Amino acid sequence: DTEVTQTPKHLVMGMTNKKSLKCEQHMGHRAMYWYKQKAKKPPELMFVYSYEKLSINESVPSRFSPECPNSSLLNLHLHALQPEDSALYLCASSQGVLTSYEQYFGPGTRLTVT
Protein backbone atom coordinates (compact mmCIF):
# COMPACT_ATOMS: atom_id res chain seq x y z
CA ASP A 1 0.00 0.00 0.00
CA THR A 2 1.69 3.19 -1.20
CA GLU A 3 -1.19 5.49 -0.45
CA VAL A 4 -1.37 8.68 1.56
CA THR A 5 -4.94 9.66 2.36
CA GLN A 6 -6.19 13.12 3.24
CA THR A 7 -9.52 14.27 4.61
CA PRO A 8 -11.54 16.23 3.85
CA LYS A 9 -11.15 16.66 0.09
CA HIS A 10 -12.68 20.12 0.23
CA LEU A 11 -13.14 22.53 3.11
CA VAL A 12 -14.78 25.94 3.25
CA MET A 13 -14.32 27.89 6.45
CA GLY A 14 -14.87 31.36 7.77
CA MET A 15 -12.11 33.46 9.27
CA THR A 16 -13.32 32.78 12.82
CA ASN A 17 -13.69 29.01 12.44
CA LYS A 18 -11.48 26.27 13.79
CA LYS A 19 -11.01 23.22 11.61
CA SER A 20 -8.50 20.40 11.13
CA LEU A 21 -6.99 18.62 8.16
CA LYS A 22 -6.07 14.98 8.52
CA CYS A 23 -3.42 12.88 6.80
CA GLU A 24 -2.78 9.17 7.17
CA GLN A 25 -0.23 6.68 5.80
CA HIS A 26 0.34 3.01 6.53
CA MET A 27 3.67 2.53 4.77
CA GLY A 28 5.71 2.64 7.98
CA HIS A 29 7.20 5.97 6.93
CA ARG A 30 8.85 7.96 9.69
CA ALA A 31 8.83 11.40 8.06
CA MET A 32 5.69 13.36 7.24
CA TYR A 33 5.26 16.75 5.63
CA TRP A 34 2.72 19.52 5.09
CA TYR A 35 2.88 21.62 1.95
CA LYS A 36 0.79 24.55 0.75
CA GLN A 37 0.19 24.94 -2.97
CA LYS A 38 -1.33 28.00 -4.59
CA ALA A 39 -2.74 27.81 -8.10
CA LYS A 40 -0.14 27.42 -10.85
CA LYS A 41 2.70 27.36 -8.30
CA PRO A 42 4.91 24.59 -6.90
CA PRO A 43 4.25 23.26 -3.42
CA GLU A 44 5.77 25.25 -0.54
CA LEU A 45 7.02 23.33 2.47
CA MET A 46 5.32 24.23 5.75
CA PHE A 47 6.30 21.58 8.31
CA VAL A 48 8.36 18.40 8.58
CA TYR A 49 7.90 15.73 11.22
CA SER A 50 10.57 13.12 11.82
CA TYR A 51 9.81 10.24 14.17
CA GLU A 52 6.73 12.13 15.37
CA LYS A 53 8.73 15.19 16.35
CA LEU A 54 8.58 18.53 14.58
CA SER A 55 11.92 19.00 12.84
CA ILE A 56 11.25 21.85 10.42
CA ASN A 57 8.84 24.79 10.66
CA GLU A 58 9.23 27.08 7.68
CA SER A 59 8.23 30.19 9.64
CA VAL A 60 4.58 29.36 9.23
CA PRO A 61 2.09 31.69 11.01
CA SER A 62 0.77 30.35 14.30
CA ARG A 63 -2.77 30.14 12.93
CA PHE A 64 -1.51 26.85 11.43
CA SER A 65 -0.74 24.28 14.12
CA PRO A 66 0.58 20.84 13.17
CA GLU A 67 0.25 17.71 15.27
CA CYS A 68 1.59 14.19 14.86
CA PRO A 69 -0.33 11.93 17.27
CA ASN A 70 1.42 8.78 16.06
CA SER A 71 3.65 7.56 13.26
CA SER A 72 0.74 7.10 10.85
CA LEU A 73 -1.21 10.29 11.43
CA LEU A 74 -0.56 13.94 10.78
CA ASN A 75 -3.00 16.74 11.51
CA LEU A 76 -3.04 20.41 10.64
CA HIS A 77 -5.18 22.53 12.93
CA LEU A 78 -6.49 25.75 11.46
CA HIS A 79 -7.71 28.79 13.37
CA ALA A 80 -8.44 32.39 12.40
CA LEU A 81 -7.28 31.93 8.84
CA GLN A 82 -7.15 34.67 6.23
CA PRO A 83 -8.55 34.54 2.68
CA GLU A 84 -4.97 34.39 1.35
CA ASP A 85 -4.61 31.02 3.09
CA SER A 86 -6.96 29.52 0.53
CA ALA A 87 -4.93 26.86 -1.29
CA LEU A 88 -4.42 23.15 -1.86
CA TYR A 89 -2.84 21.61 1.25
CA LEU A 90 -0.77 18.54 0.49
CA CYS A 91 0.49 15.95 2.90
CA ALA A 92 3.45 13.73 2.06
CA SER A 93 5.44 10.99 3.71
CA SER A 94 8.83 9.34 3.19
CA GLN A 95 10.85 6.55 4.76
CA GLY A 96 12.95 9.08 6.62
CA VAL A 97 14.18 12.62 6.30
CA LEU A 98 17.22 11.63 4.25
CA THR A 99 16.71 13.56 1.08
CA SER A 100 17.48 10.56 -1.11
CA TYR A 101 14.10 9.18 -0.08
CA GLU A 102 11.23 10.00 -2.37
CA GLN A 103 8.09 11.54 -0.98
CA TYR A 104 4.63 10.07 -1.43
CA PHE A 105 1.92 12.69 -1.71
CA GLY A 106 -1.73 12.59 -0.79
CA PRO A 107 -4.42 14.03 -3.08
CA GLY A 108 -4.68 17.21 -1.03
CA THR A 109 -7.37 19.20 0.72
CA ARG A 110 -8.73 22.17 -1.22
CA LEU A 111 -9.24 24.89 1.39
CA THR A 112 -11.30 28.01 0.81
CA VAL A 113 -11.36 30.72 3.48
CA THR A 114 -14.29 33.12 3.23
Next chain:
Amino acid sequence: AQSVTQLDSHVSVSEGTPVLLRCNYSSSYSPSLFWYVQHPNKGLQLLLKYTSAATLVKGINGFEAEFKKSETSFHLTKPSAHMSDAAEYFCVVSDSNFNKFYFGSGTKLNVKP
Protein backbone atom coordinates in the same frame (compact mmCIF):
# COMPACT_ATOMS: atom_id res chain seq x y z
CA ALA B 1 22.40 26.98 -1.90
CA GLN B 2 20.24 24.74 -3.96
CA SER B 3 18.00 25.90 -6.76
CA VAL B 4 16.10 24.41 -9.63
CA THR B 5 15.22 26.04 -12.94
CA GLN B 6 12.65 24.55 -15.25
CA LEU B 7 13.39 26.24 -18.51
CA ASP B 8 9.91 26.08 -20.03
CA SER B 9 6.70 27.01 -18.25
CA HIS B 10 4.60 25.45 -21.05
CA VAL B 11 5.39 22.71 -23.55
CA SER B 12 2.97 21.60 -26.23
CA VAL B 13 3.45 18.42 -28.28
CA SER B 14 1.32 16.29 -30.54
CA GLU B 15 0.27 12.83 -29.45
CA GLY B 16 2.87 10.26 -30.52
CA THR B 17 5.75 12.75 -30.70
CA PRO B 18 8.68 12.96 -28.27
CA VAL B 19 8.53 14.92 -25.03
CA LEU B 20 11.43 16.93 -23.59
CA LEU B 21 11.03 18.84 -20.32
CA ARG B 22 14.16 20.69 -19.26
CA CYS B 23 15.54 21.10 -15.77
CA ASN B 24 18.77 22.67 -14.57
CA TYR B 25 19.89 22.70 -10.99
CA SER B 26 22.55 24.21 -8.81
CA SER B 27 23.84 22.28 -5.85
CA SER B 28 26.83 22.49 -3.58
CA TYR B 29 26.61 18.80 -2.77
CA SER B 30 25.90 15.54 -4.50
CA PRO B 31 22.21 16.06 -5.09
CA SER B 32 19.30 13.72 -5.31
CA LEU B 33 16.98 14.71 -8.13
CA PHE B 34 13.36 13.85 -8.74
CA TRP B 35 10.63 14.39 -11.30
CA TYR B 36 7.02 14.50 -10.12
CA VAL B 37 3.82 14.79 -12.13
CA GLN B 38 0.64 16.48 -10.97
CA HIS B 39 -2.65 16.03 -12.79
CA PRO B 40 -5.31 18.70 -12.24
CA ASN B 41 -6.64 18.81 -8.68
CA LYS B 42 -4.50 15.85 -7.68
CA GLY B 43 -1.48 15.22 -5.52
CA LEU B 44 2.03 14.71 -6.88
CA GLN B 45 3.19 11.36 -8.19
CA LEU B 46 6.84 10.37 -8.42
CA LEU B 47 7.97 9.63 -11.98
CA LEU B 48 11.62 8.86 -11.26
CA LYS B 49 14.57 9.73 -9.08
CA TYR B 50 18.35 9.99 -9.33
CA THR B 51 20.47 9.28 -6.27
CA SER B 52 24.05 8.92 -7.59
CA ALA B 53 23.66 5.52 -9.17
CA ALA B 54 23.16 5.16 -12.94
CA THR B 55 23.02 8.51 -14.72
CA LEU B 56 20.19 7.37 -17.02
CA VAL B 57 17.15 6.82 -14.88
CA LYS B 58 14.04 5.04 -16.08
CA GLY B 59 10.71 5.87 -14.52
CA ILE B 60 7.08 5.00 -14.79
CA ASN B 61 4.89 5.43 -17.88
CA GLY B 62 7.84 5.38 -20.29
CA PHE B 63 9.58 8.46 -18.89
CA GLU B 64 13.31 8.65 -18.37
CA ALA B 65 15.83 11.31 -17.37
CA GLU B 66 19.56 11.69 -17.71
CA PHE B 67 21.72 13.23 -15.01
CA LYS B 68 24.50 15.32 -16.59
CA LYS B 69 26.78 16.71 -13.94
CA SER B 70 28.88 18.75 -16.38
CA GLU B 71 25.74 20.52 -17.60
CA THR B 72 23.97 20.47 -14.21
CA SER B 73 20.91 19.20 -16.00
CA PHE B 74 18.29 16.53 -15.41
CA HIS B 75 15.99 16.67 -18.42
CA LEU B 76 12.89 14.48 -18.62
CA THR B 77 12.08 12.68 -21.86
CA LYS B 78 9.54 10.30 -23.31
CA PRO B 79 9.72 8.89 -26.84
CA SER B 80 6.01 9.12 -27.60
CA ALA B 81 3.50 11.37 -25.84
CA HIS B 82 0.10 10.12 -24.83
CA MET B 83 -2.96 12.25 -24.14
CA SER B 84 -2.87 11.10 -20.52
CA ASP B 85 0.57 12.73 -20.11
CA ALA B 86 -1.01 16.18 -20.12
CA ALA B 87 -0.23 17.52 -16.64
CA GLU B 88 2.12 19.73 -14.62
CA TYR B 89 5.64 18.40 -14.11
CA PHE B 90 7.97 19.42 -11.29
CA CYS B 91 11.71 18.92 -11.09
CA VAL B 92 12.93 18.67 -7.49
CA VAL B 93 16.43 18.77 -6.02
CA SER B 94 17.22 17.81 -2.48
CA ASP B 95 19.56 19.45 -0.02
CA SER B 96 21.12 16.79 2.16
CA ASN B 97 22.53 19.44 4.48
CA PHE B 98 19.16 20.84 5.49
CA ASN B 99 16.86 17.91 4.71
CA LYS B 100 14.87 20.02 2.31
CA PHE B 101 13.49 19.62 -1.17
CA TYR B 102 13.56 22.49 -3.67
CA PHE B 103 10.88 22.54 -6.33
CA GLY B 104 11.18 24.01 -9.77
CA SER B 105 8.41 26.33 -10.90
CA GLY B 106 6.79 23.61 -12.98
CA THR B 107 6.23 22.86 -16.66
CA LYS B 108 2.74 22.42 -17.98
CA LEU B 109 2.64 19.77 -20.71
CA ASN B 110 -0.13 20.00 -23.26
CA VAL B 111 -0.68 17.06 -25.61
CA LYS B 112 -2.61 17.74 -28.80
CA PRO B 113 -4.55 14.99 -30.56
